[in-house]
Amino acid sequence: xHSARSTYLKRALAVALILGPxxxxxxxxxxxxxxxxxxxxxxxxxxxxxxxxxxxxxGGRDINRGDYNRRDxxxxxxxxxxxxxxxxxxxxxxxxxxxxxxxxxxxxAVGAIVSTLPSSCSxxxxxxxxxxNCGGTYYAPRYDGPNxxxxxxxxxxSGFNNQ
Amino acid sequence: xxxxxxxxAILLPALTLFGCASPPxxxxxxxxxxxxxVISPEPAVKPQPREVLKQMAAYLRSLDRFAVRVEKTxxxxxxxxxxxxxxxxxxxxxQKPNRLRVNFLNLSGGRQLFYxxxxxxxxxxxxxxxxxxxxxxxIDETLDRLENxxxxxxxxxxxxxxxxxxxLVQHLKSxxxxxxxxxxxxxxxxxxxxxxxxxxxxxxxxxxxxLPRRLVLTDKSVEGSPQMTAAxxxxxxxxxxxxxxxxxxxxxxxxxxxxxxxxxxxxxxxxAQ
Numbered sequence: 432x433h434s435a436r437s438t439y440l441k442r443a444l445a446v447a448l449i450l451g452p453x454x455x456x457x458x459x460x461x462x463x464x465x466x467x468x469x470x471x472x473x474x475x476x477x478x479x480x481x482x483x484x485x486x487x488x489x490g491g492r493d494i495n496r497g498d499y500n501r502r503d504x505x506x507x508x509x510x511x512x513x514x515x516x517x518x519x520x521x522x523x524x525x526x527x528x529x530x531x532x533x534x535x536x537x538x539x540a541v542g543a544i545v546s547t548l549p550s551s552c553s554x555x556x557x558x559x560x561x562x563x564n565c566g567g568t569y570y571a572p573r574y575d576g577p578n579x580x581x582x583x584x585x586x587x588x589s590g591f592n593n594q
Numbered sequence: 595x596x597x598x599x600x601x602x603a604i605l606l607p608a609l610t611l612f613g614c615a616s617p618p619x620x621x622x623x624x625x626x627x628x629x630x631x632v633i634s635p636e637p638a639v640k641p642q643p644r645e646v647l648k649q650m651a652a653y654l655r656s657l658d659r660f661a662v663r664v665e666k667t668x669x670x671x672x673x674x675x676x677x678x679x680x681x682x683x684x685x686x687x688x689q690k691p692n693r694l695r696v697n698f699l700n701l702s703g704g705r706q707l708f709y710x711x712x713x714x715x716x717x718x719x720x721x722x723x724x725x726x727x728x729x730x731x732x733i734d735e736t737l738d739r740l741e742n743x744x745x746x747x748x749x750x751x752x753x754x755x756x757x758x759x760x761x762l763v764q765h766l767k768s769x770x771x772x773x774x775x776x777x778x779x780x781x782x783x784x785x786x787x788x789x790x791x792x793x794x795x796x797x798x799x800x801x802x803x804x805l806p807r808r809l810v811l812t813d814k815s816v817e818g819s820p821q822m823t824a825a826x827x828x829x830x831x832x833x834x835x836x837x838x839x840x841x842x843x844x845x846x847x848x849x850x851x852x853x854x855x856x857x858x859x860x861x862x863x864x865x866a867q
Contacts, residue, residue: 482668561849571851573854574744
């Protein structure tokens with residue numbers, strides 16, 4: 432059984448070697464035409480970016496993940512859609528992936544996570560913690576996976592403005 | 595003829611693309627020039643893929659310290675079905691059983707991960723923030739905790755565990771010895787495996803140092819089957835480390851922040867053990 436299979440594989444490989452690049456182009460096209468969102472109806476909806484699950488956060492448990500079901504549990508923060516996609520790209524150029532694409536609304540609830548601060552914030556220090564005061568909404572920096580994000584917090588009771 | 599032209603059109607940019615990085619020469623490998631033909635006699639018997647994999651795992655296990663550079667490309671499929679290839683470079687240093695350091699390189703100062711057997715720290719110099727937390731006593735447990743509780747995953751983590759074999763041979767439903775090939779001037783065995791969710795390939799150095807040189811995986815469990823490619827280079831099997839390579843001493847101005855931990859429901863049930 433094994434030898435039969437390996438012969439088949441050899442043949443398949445030879446074909447793949449010849450057609451490989453061409454096929455890759457064709458299949459990319461087919462994939463592109465298929466239309467998105469087939470599975471995207473769940474939490475996080477159509478904004479989902481698909482990456483190899485084992486590598487979403489940087490390439491961890493690549494091959495055998497004993498923790499299949501844990502991966503996509505925490506998608507339910509729509510202010511920060513792609514929180515698990517760890518992409519080290521200079522995002523100032525409109526790179527369409529990652530937390531940089533998130534817009535911050537005017538009223539943000541305490542506990543919300545945003546990846547970028549609104550403009551014109553001032554630094555506010557209370558109990559050794561540095562907050563950003565952006566128009567009366569206070570943000571504290573946090574690590575969300577490997578990325579620095581900001582969590583909206585209740586206004587600290589005492590402290591001083593740095594600027 | 596047409597096909598040949600098409601191939602050239604595809605291959606040329608690809609070669610240029612790979613050429614642009616022109617990686618530093620591997621310290622422990624003799625540099626190969628284009629003028630020197632590489633001749634490596636074929637093995638008399640076709641190697642068994644699982645045996646080659648086991649040799650690599652045993653060799654990795656036998657190393658008490660090493661440093662390696664990982665250049666990883668993760669395919670991202672956008673809602674428009676466009677595929678982007680996101681690159682990440684990490685320098686990994688390990689001293690067994692309980693020292694780990696990872697430098698993630700990017701254009702905004704990167705990130706540094708420290709683990710010294712007692713705690714781990716993540717430092718982002720560009721924003722001058724860091725966070726620390728208690729860590730388990732071994733690299734293996736720490737890798738698990740980083741992944742599950744803090745959502746910090748390391749590239750090619752499967753290869754960093756003390757006993758990689760136990761992780762790599764799980765759930766294999768097919769294994770193939772493809773052949774030998776040059777990877778960045780190094781003669782490698784090319785192996786291909788399948789699990790129910792992932793097809794993966796690995797290139798392992800042929801010779802007395804069976805080190806992993808490249809890993810490619812295709813995640814069939816995700817729509818569109820995105821791929822990840824990781825190149826492992828600059829293997830240093832006798833690095834000299836300093837204490838502060840693994841223990842983080844925060845700069846006085848750096849701000850300590852918290853981790854947003856994974857929701858309790860998402861934690862592994864065995865975390866309490």
